[in-house]
Amino acid sequence: MSKMSDMAATVEELRTAAAAINDAANWLAEMFSGVGDVEAAAPVEPALTLEQVRAVLADKSRQGHTAEIRSLLQKYGAAKLSQINPAHYKALLADAEVLTDGK
Numbered sequence: 001m002s003k004m005s006d007m008a009a010t011v012e013e014l015r016t017a018a019a020a021i022n023d024a025a026n027w028l029a030e031m032f033s034g035v036g037d038v039e040a041a042a043p044v045e046p047a048l049t050l051e052q053v054r055a056v057l058a059d060k061s062r063q064g065h066t067a068e069i070r071s072l073l074q075k076y077g078a079a080k081l082s083q084i085n086p087a088h089y090k091a092l093l094a095d096a097e098v099l100t101d102g103k
Contacts, residue, residue: 047086047089048086048089048090048093050081050082050086050089052089053081053089053092053093054081056093056096057069057081057092057096060096060099060100063099063100065096065099068099069096069099072092072095072096075095076088076091076092
């Protein structure tokens with residue numbers, strides 16, 4: 001029975017290797033299928049940092065929008081800026097930009 005176990009283990013290893021080779025081939029095909037499209041792609045926008053968002057919100061606060069800034073932070077589920085998920089920075093800044101027009 002041990003020869004059958006060895007054979008089953010070998011077959012399973014071959015299947016695993018075949019799946020890995022297939023995944024690698026798919027990845028390579030995906031990476032090189034759009035080589036000409038790289039130049040046409042839009043440039044990637046750099047991620048906003050905590051410091052950049054803090055600077056904008058501090059400026060809005062100095063303009064007299066402190067209460068509105070607090071409300072925006074609460075809207076994004078935080079009591080302070082450092083608690084906000086960086087994925088929400090862009091939306092938060094978009095909301096803050098409206099504050100100048102509203103006053």
